[in-house]
Amino acid sequence: MSHRGDKHVIASGITPSGEFHIGHLREILTSDIIKRACITQELDAEFVFFVDDADPLRKVYSFLDNSYETYIGHQLANIPPPDENGIPDLERFEQGISYAQHFLEPFKKSLQMLGVEIDEYIYNYDAYKSEKFSDVSRTACNRADEIREIIERVSGRELDANWFPWNPIDAKGCMDGITITGWDDPFVHWLDSDGNAGRSDVTKGEGKLPWRIDWPAKWAWRGVTMEPFGKDHGAAGGSYDTGKEIVRLFDVEPPYPTTYEWISLKGAGAMSSSTGVTIGPLEALRLVPPQIMRYLITRNQPKRHIDFDTGNALIELADEYQRNLAETMRENDDGWWGELSRRQQKAWKDMVSRIGYAQINSDISSAISGFAQKIGNSETTAYLDNQYFGLSKITFRHLALLAQLRENDDAVWESVRRSGLIHEIHDGPTENEVHRLQLMRNWIASPHFPDGFRLRIQTQISELAKENMDPRDVEYLRALAEAFSDCEWDWGAINNHVCELAKERGMKLRDAFQLMYWIVLDQDYGPKLASILEEMERDAVLSLLQSAIDELSA
């Protein structure tokens, strides 16, 4: 992009016709990342977000009440927001909240949480009204024949004889069913669906340009040099292809394109796409820190399809982020860098760059990506402060277990401290870690949390235990039950008995623990056994042991 000059305008545009989802996030984050990359290259870059609230409501979506029927064809900035039942909320509308704003506001909030810095929000409806599109609109209407030729040739479809590059609104504010009857600069004359004649001044925003012209008009007006867009626009004959020719009628070069793939939702129980349930950015940010959502985008190339999965894969993604973040902090004091092959060096730099752009704070982004450039060229030691970058030794995987095991937050940190995972540099959890625990608790409480990670504490002898227990284990279990019946019910005592009694009998600890995991969790292995038992009622443990003993004695 640097070949195209030092100043860049990166644009994104979204129609606020309904709930925003993480697919929209990809569009915005892609722009955000490009902007940051420009700045790292010392190019001047700004990010403008076009809110397409001049578009009409296309249909009554499933989340809307049928009463929205009357608003079909009306501009989104001009119709009331739905209430929680999908019914038009006239009260809020009177307070100035439109349909478009209703959906946009929460999205803006999530962008803020994600550290996306948008230099300017452009509300299309207002832009037309305030005559920002006057010149391009008149040009378009005056050169309607050329535009028609471009669209017909490039997209290969024939336009209606009455087609005209302006969608006027009728007296009721509707855009549908209007027939253009003439053009008399700057007025478009028309007949509405009831046969009423009227005219619209295209310089006053009485209507809008149709999408295929509206888009290049935005480029021309705002000087857009770069814009990522969904693969639908990017297809041959699609709106980018027509747009890049139309924009030349306005004497402007088209922006540099980047197409990105869709994000789909991987089916996980109730979250399958077939139920029509999508996950919104705010909802996702209640499960994982914002860096993880950014990392989801940065680790995948735009052209790759992403299957977003709020279960297992998200935990793995989060841990991968953490691992790589830690790797980023590596110091080049033992010459490891020089031992890497060239490919490995490049892979490492790419990885660091992806971690860099996943950061919320753009200064940290630059610091990390700058580091990626420098490594290997010079001494790079004592590079950063772990706390500052939110590094933690506690994996999400591990935190998921602790959060289930300990209802009390302090008990979680106590356990972490005992296992030495809280880093030496601080005594307690960092702010970042406290936040992560809160998110993890949200996640566990939600239907998105993967079943495979849920602890399934048994109340009676499990099938796995039945299949695998050895008759010789019964003596050990009896001894354990006896010891448990009157020992201190804490982590140390429990652990001590499990180990001591096993050693006395010459059992391998590994086998003893596995036996207990079969009985307690119906699994081959699990998290710290004593931690689980400690959280269980003593009687529950004893009764479980008894049922195992009964099974073996039978």
Add this chain to the structure above:
RNA sequence: GGGCCUGUAGCUUAGCCAGGUAGAGCGUCCGGCUUUUAACCGGAUGGCCAAGGGUUCGAAUCCCUUCAGGCCCGCCA
């Protein structure tokens, strides 16, 4: 019918634009930590780069064909 994107180890993928011995992570397996086992550390396993053909001294990378998946060409953002 026309066109675009994707297809690399069990899984997720880097590398492709500017050809030069296929890089990771997860998983799996083994070893260590002998009071642990979704933790941590070390090691290993694993790819005829979708298929076929061509160009080249040399192709995952360039060209052609085929197959598979996704998408667009319906004023629809």
